[in-house]
Amino acid sequence: VTWLAAWTSQIGQGEVVPRAAASSSWTNEQAIIDVLTRRSSAQRQQIAKSFKAQFGSDLTETLKSELSGKFERLIVALMYPPYRYEAKELHDAMKGLGTKEGVIIEILASRTKNQLQEIMKAYEEDYGSSLEQDIQADTSGYLERILVCLLQGSRDDVTGFVDPGLALQDAQDLYAAGEKICGTDEMKFITILCTRSARHLMRVFEEYEKIANKSIEDSIKSETHGSLEEAMLTIVKCTRNLHCYFAERLHYAMKGAGTLDGTLIRNIVSRSEIDLNLIKGQFKKMYGKTLSSMIMEDTSGDYKNALLSLVGSDP
Template structure:
């Protein structure tokens, strides 16, 4: 089984290798999958279920380590660990723990599938995932989506959305974004900034296809410079221009893109702050962000949170959540830095 773990570990290291990661969940030292599997089995069999042990073990192991534990559990108990956890847990804790038993790409693919399956579309989730993931993350999500659901992500998105909103999401799913370059092309930066201005604020109406192609095909470092340069042409910055020029889901999508190009971790920190402090904390949003980012950049999200909202994310979780849900979130965030 160690072999499987090594392969999975390498895979996760190679995905988006050019993007530094800031995980809060890192490989557990002195890892012993058999010992962990025994602890999980005992915790599930305990009268009333020992949730604390399940939280302690699974929030402190990476996905590849959890996979090893699941193999060891199946050898011991002769049953599937995910099914056993599903039977033993409920509510918000169950959502988090079952989310942790998926890889980051599997979890993201499941979020997208959940947002477009059945009657009506959960645009909020669809926009958040597709507009905030890097090109390399989206490449992996597409592959995993086909493996898990035997469906094509592009076709599913096209079948569930319409108009310019659909065109933007499809452009992102097609993963044509350029890789960051060590050469800064000032001429191209100026050209793109001018094109964004001339396709929007300068004219009556908006030439949306121009915005879509620039925002879905240029590298992130290039776009950051484009938005800076844009201020030389437009009396409004890019976010203000989006609000003035387009409406509805298209506006929301462009705003998420621009916020993520400018500072992705601040975007997630703001979403968490809003979700935690809204009436009846929006647990779905909190779960989605913390589970999907704990092995990616949650450490940096925590740091942006503290800088921008004056208290730590951990303190906010203590104030706005309770019980096992609070414990599992704190387990994934790790100690305050």
């Protein structure tokens, strides 16, 4: 809206924008894109705070009333503080009938211990319940166990030291829990994948391939199925290369007929101030085209323009 660009440009200059400026009867989407996609999350929070003080209205609610569709969804996502946004995505994945297990797996398997703690704190503050308890209520079996285990945040590499003997033992235990027997000891896989550091797991994967003559990924695919398989494979992918994992998620969101806009928005917004440039580099290596070129092909209108502004220049 025209008032948003005019008003934002005066932040910090001590000027006052008349309340009537917010009553425009038409919307200038490009002004919204220019202002909100080119600010940091902290700056957007300051904009929202100043807007409330000046106009007595909630900026996010005002934007919702002016916008619609995928463009609205993207802009509203930008207005959430990072951990509150991820808490919202998790809450939305579990509310109502059915559970979007892929969203929960993506977030829990790819965040650090500190990030998970902040997400859990934001979740409880915003929704008045425990994230762990809600996940337990909405999932079951081994999927529930692996998600709850991931929430504990035990995979972070604190010392950087890898015990070669323990790595070999873990690889032997994984082989004994799957390929070596009829059936699968799922809890052994869950325990090792969810409690070992990334550096340690990389060594485990190397030792496992020597023992089993196949990759850990191939064994997981043959020994498990469904959401449990997806969760285990996601942990392995995030361990091997987090940026490749997110590049794959972005490509998955846009390949084929139609676009998975929730996945596209969530990953661009959540990684925009963390490692999006590194993800863009991996995307180009993996798929032979830039992320922005694929966005150009698969999206349109103001939604496309806002995504391109967030993604920025190509690597």
